[in-house]
Amino acid sequence: MCRLFGYVTDSPCAVADLLGEEGLRAFTSLTSxxxxxxxxxWHTPEGTRTTSSPHSAQVDETYRRLVDTPLSDAGFVHLRWATGGLDVRPENTHPFLTDGAAFAHNGHISPIAELEALLTPESRQxxxxxxxxERYFHFVHQTVEKYGDEAEGVSRALATLVRKFPRCSLNALMLTPTHMFAIHINSRADSPLRALRELFDDEGDIPPRHTTEYFxxxxxxxDQGLEIVSSGLxxxxxxxxxxxxxxxxxxxxREVTRLDPIAQLGADAMRAHD
Structure with missing residues (x-):
């Protein structure tokens, strides 16, 4: 469960410039x-670039250097809060990258074994x-490959996941060589209240909206473009x-196209019935 900030702009921008110093400070403070x-x-003419670290952004000098650098006209930042039982190590740190697509998730999908069962042998490898x-990402990626179209593949993958895991958060950002996808699907997911309260002696110290609108x-x-952010600023x-x-x-x-995985879910159900 994590925080996300993404952007698509008309020229290369630094995250610090987009959020402003106060906004960047507020976003980075979510490392509490x-x-x-x-x-x-971030997007480059040579392909999608990524970097990650299992250390807190608050104390990592590389994080500060990169958010101050105008890396690209499209990209995202991810702050990780590891789901209970999952290790804090480089292999578990977002974003995940495959075939020029980078992905970061805010939520938890369980049971993980049922999610992994959706993957092809090639995806599991x-x-x-x-x-x-990571399994969520590879399911989306394999579905895009199956249909040969990003919009259709993402919509169909999300429809399947909504049907199989209705109480999970699918919030995510995905950057491909041609598009940014912003996914906000979580209406039946619960805020992690117990885990949040265990981190703070005073509930008033919990970051804004985390107890009521975590997802x-x-x-x-x-004037520069479009930005998207998780709650907390x-x-x-x-x-x-x-x-x-x-x-x-x-x-x-920078044209925005709305996808409708819920409608896709209905279409898939009718197709299966026929």
């Missing part, structure tokens, strides 16, 4: 909960860690992302 590693992905998030995502359009100017939606942003044109 999400201290089990960090990672970044690509696994490096033991997280549900919320917000977005804003600026508690700043004006952001608009809530509608529940159970996903969008695809074209990196070249």
């Amino acid at each position: 909960v999400h201290a089990d590693g960090w990672g970044m992905a 690509r696994l490096r860690g033991d997280t549900d998030s 919320a995502m917000d977005y804003r359009r600026t 508690d700043q004006p100017g952001w608009t809530p992302v509608p529940a159970d939606t996903a969008v695809m942003v074209d990196l070249a044109t």
